[in-house]
Amino acid sequence: MIRPASWGPELVWGRPFSICSADGKSLTLFIQKVGRGTSRIAELEKGDSVTVWGPLGNGFAVEPETPTLMLAGGIGIAPFRGYIEQHPTSENLKLFFAHRMPRACYSYDSMTATVRHQSMVEQNPDDLQAIIKEMGVLIEQYKDGLILCCGPTPFMRTARKFALEHGARLQVSLENHMGCGVGACLGCVCKNDKDKYVQVCTNGPVFWADKVEL
């Protein structure tokens, strides 16, 4: 969670972001302007103070020997940069990236040196259908491997549908409004496969796709 000191009381919550990468001294975040908070964060300048608490919750599974497919939708590419950097066998990784804004907005090209990669842009309904079709093909290819997905909810829902059809192992990283980020306020819950509410901030944000409702 990150909350700039300059917010005062006007914006109450911190904002939760995937950690894009960390080197022990600094954190890198990819942030897309979508609302009041992210717009204000975009106005920050060098030297401005922020309060940061975390890391919160869990992360994607790492299985060095398993062929692993990363499905990134738009800004959902953020956690995969650190994932690729820290993965012990990046030759086992493939990154599939579907996006709407120009690819340069996402630092995609800086992430693809050591992994197989493929990107598709969505500019019209035909593009969307092509992306969905390609996701289906890829998920079937990786049905005996590990599949990780982060992106808009419809994107993850599509991945989940294909994964369930093919019996593939899929993890999804959920996004939600968060009050505290530490599991206390119960504002960011989602339903699990037992029809019980679980906190996204501490039980997730990463869940096995067959264990959570989307």
Place this chain on the structure above:
Amino acid sequence: MNMKVSFGGLEMKNPVMTASGTFGNGLEFAPYGDLEKLGGICAKGLSLKPREGNPMPRIAETPCGMLNAIGIQNPGVEYFLTNILPSLKSKDVAVVANLYACDAEEFGELGAILAAEDKIAALEVNVSCPNVKEGGAAFGQDPRQITKVTEAVKKRAGSKPVMVKLSPNVADIVSCARAAVDGGADILSLINTLIGMSVDIRSRRPRIANVVAGLSGPAIKPVALRCVHQVCRAVDVPVVGIGGIASAEDALEFILLGAHAVQVGTANFMRPDFAFSLAGDMEKLLEEIGAKSLEDYRGSLELPL
């Protein structure tokens, strides 16, 4: 400066408590500070049986505040006693159990179970939750029900102080305060959230699945101060001030009006370490403004003639 407080049978090393529903059971915030720096923790609202709470979305941010409609999601009292309370036993901090039930009898039953626990320092009776259909605010808006529920808990609370948490969503909070006192309340805590609403003009939907929700945060402090002021002048029972406290200055405003302690809620989300430093910050500020003691400062508001 001595920051110890003793009121209504509750003793704490300082007047800072965390408000129910905003601090989990304390342990969630333990990585961000020393729980023993708090005077007290009001645990997440408990019911006899587990409750799933309301559908999503449950929270929305508003200018200087937030809306929530969690709906008292909790694992039930037995789970709390078996799996959570033992972890708090070794901590030198007053643990206040917050009770929610659907009728007076159930409130009494829950009170009896919790009062039997040594570690529970007091019972906070929630007659003011705006987010549940049964009970909740319906009790808190009817003085006769407030008296009945308070009596039911007090009767079975043994020596444990009973604190009644009041709703601001009433025409006359003083009559609600008096009703709680009539029922035997040892302490009053106020205020719970204000009923509010937020809508999305694009999707044309409410931002909260429950449609209406409880507003908290700095936005509600003036309302909370007004309520505390009115109640402190009307009843002799000690008051705990709640509502939008996000600085030592905010907290001292409530003390100045006569509150014996304060509860910090939404500010725990603004900074997870906020509550831990508040008592120290209040102490420094009291010294800075030349107060002789916390006791001396309390209720020293000068009103125009």
